[in-house]
Each structure stands twice: as C-alpha cells, then as structure tokens.
Amino acid sequence: MADNQQPSSQSERKCKSCGDVKPLDEFAPVYAKNSRGQNYRQHTCLICHRIKAAAKERRLRGNDPQRYRDALKRWRDRTLDERKAVKKTRYEKHKAQVFAAYGGFICTCCGETEPTMLTIDHKLEDGAEFRRNNRGERWSYNFYAWIIRNGFPPDLQVLCYNCNLSKHRNGGICAHKLREGSTTIP
Ligand SMILES: [Zn+2]
Ligand SMILES: [Zn+2]
Ligand SMILES: [Zn+2]
Helix, strand or coil: CCCCCCCCCCCEEECCCCCCEEEHHHEEECCCHHHCCCCCEEEEEHHHHHHHHHHHHHHHHHHCHHHHHHHHHHHHHHHHHHHHHHHHHHHHHHHHHHHHHCCCCCCCCCCCCCHHHEEEEECCCCHHHHHHHCCCCCHHHHHHHHHHHCCCCCCEEEEEHHHHHHHHHCCCCCHHHHHHCCCCCC
C-alpha cells in the first residue's frame, strides 16, 4: 500500500499525475474485459486525463493535419443543412426584432409594407463609412445582430429599396420628398 502511494481509504485515490488525493469518482472507471463488474478505476484523475488527451490530440493533429482537415470537411458537409437552418432561424428572429424596434415593416418615406422590399437605412448616408469602421463583419448576415448588440442606434430607419436608392442618388433626400418640396431628410 505504501509503495504505490495509494491511500488506505478505498473511497479516495492519489492521482499518479498531479499527486492530489481525490474521491474515487474523480477517476474514470476501467472497462477492460477482465475487470468487468469490478470497480477498477484509472490511476490518473479525470482532469489530468483530459489535459493529456488534449495534448495527444494536438500532437496527432500536428502529425497528420490533412486527416483532420478531411474530418472537418466531412462534418461540415454532414451538418450543412442543419447549420443553415439554425442560422436562418436566428437571422429571421433578429430581423423581426430590429424592424419592430424601428417602427415595424413600413417604409418611413413612402409607407411600403412588403417586408421583402424593406431594408434598414443609414439616415445620414454614412453606410460606407460605417462599414469601413467595422471591417471584418459579414454584414449581409450580421447587420441585424450588430444593431441589437449596439442597442438600436437612432441614426437608422426603415426604408424600402426604392426610397433607399433614390435617397442615395439624390444626396440624402428621396425623390418623393424632393417632389413634395420638402428639404428635410426622411
Ligand atoms: Zn490528477
Ligand atoms: Zn419607400
Ligand atoms: Zn421615398
């Protein structure tokens, strides 16, 4: 007992790796055939075991990176549809949340209510600058999430694509407003 440094108590064991004395259930059971039905446990605690397993994983990955790349590709292919669906659901949820915060699915300028024709517009025509300042984001997908994360900035509004484009081409004022003779930015 003394020479293999196991404590006398059967409910505890000293980890061969870190040397800590821990309850037996912090050591993984051994499932070897000839130990079936008996409570044999490993001599390395679960935490040390995990650290060692991670190191081994890194070593194997370093030895054969291509194998891991192939495995990753297989996983990507296998779960593609599922991951797309999750993304789409999250995107739709964020989109609904953002439009609700900016007055719902209705163009601030012309009153268009068809959701597929509506977009979030930078009131001050500073979208390009905004994107420059936030490089690295994938805006097509992340703009709504960004808006939520940043507490719904007040310089955004709901516009339809027509008004958005017209406003863009007329230096910040939609042709609708120009026609009305109004000079205020919608
Ligand atoms: Zn340990
Ligand atoms: Zn409009
Ligand atoms: Zn308009």
